[in-house]
Amino acid sequence: MSGHTEILSLRSVGHSFGGFSVLKNVNFSVPHGSIVGLIGPNGSGKTTLFNVISGYIRHQHGLVAYDGHNMQAESIQARSSAGLVRTFQTPKVFEQMTVLENIMAGACKLTRSGVIEDIFSLPRSRADMRRIFELAEEACLKFGMEKLRHDLALRLPAGQRRVLEIARAVIGRPRLLMLDEPSSGLNTNEIASLRRWIEQLRAEGIAILLVSHDMELMTVADCVHVLYFGEIIASGGMDEIQKNTQVREVYLGA
Template sequence: MTSAPLLELSEVGKNFGGFAALKAVSFTVPTGGITGLMGPNGSGKTTLFNIISGFIAPSNGTVAYRGKAIGHQSVQERSLDGLVRTFQTPKVFERLTVVENVMTGAYKKTRSGLMAGLLNTPASRREIDATREAALATCRKFDLGAVAGKQASLLPAGQRRLLELARAYQGDPQLLLLDEPSSGLTTTEIEAMTDKLRLIASEGITILIVSHDMDLMGIAENIHVLDFGRIICSGSMAEVQENTAVREAYLGV
């Protein structure tokens, strides 16, 4: 892991009317590896993810990605630059097959325009075929090869989670923002998710993960804990678990 931060938050705040959801949040995400973000419900985690990914703007402070402030960039621009996000509730295209869902993750990288696609030109067909082959390979990597042709609406919770992760991976992320990726999963499914996150990180993709699951968060090299919109602790899982403020705010002891 290098020392240069891929993502840097500086004094980020967000107000909704008279309510301060975030208050001077500052931390960095190093290039490479897995960073965790924890906190009780209402602590501001989702608001912070929405700011990083561009869905809402901060009231103050800056978000820098690859050393440059990105406050002016749209969600789409950030995605094109390698900042890709998943959501707490899996958002899959129910009527598409699994492989078609994975293919959608790569369309931002394709070159054939709308007209070429409508006219079904040779170049367009070649690109679609190549995109499908790459998506099938990703399906196999994420243990979805056997269901690649199945309609996404028929998948159980664990496979839907893996599908969303596979689609995000197909978008060639440099920074992957994962919002509660183990929510609703069984212990076995969480273990499978953990294995896939380690695989993604081993390929040099940086991960910032929000989760309440202690076992899943154990894979993070560094964890930041939010409470009432402020960072109250940063450190390893062992340091976080022993921190008095965290135990009071997050663990309720």
């Protein structure tokens, strides 16, 4: 355990695409073991910020510190090995692999291109593979996918693909789990399960950075930041945010 109170710290983070400034002076932190929310209208820069933090984009300004270390020079794989794990707004599942195999892939390192290497072609000991298999079986149970575990991922409906992606992320033992719109495409019951899992993961000591348009789900967060055209315009508990006049005007449409 490090001496830092924050697992993630963003200081004056800025990024432009072709001269168009998408992130401007973004400052916030994720304390160890906390749930931090990020909301904002479409196009406000939430996914770009996830790409910056996880290393898919080299940002131009400011500091991204993970567990007290400047991440600027670190690759996607190095960040993921250090426990900085994210999911994607559009779930990335391996359609021709089973649910169980998809989850097992989460225990293996990502390649530079972001494509996971064929887990069965890697030289691993039988004991390693057995352990990964057991962890994947556990994850299937934990996320309610035990009946689907031998089905090909291509058969899964949208909601289950999201759950599969989260299960795969969690098997990689994250210390900071970043979820990009995990509730989109989920029905009310599935969102209720998602909320329970998020709370359970936090209880296990995993810090979570959550992006969602579901305001009810966002009440799970200890603190929520509102991103608007690349700038944080408000921060606080969801009840505070919902009362904020500027936020109501620009985002909640009230």
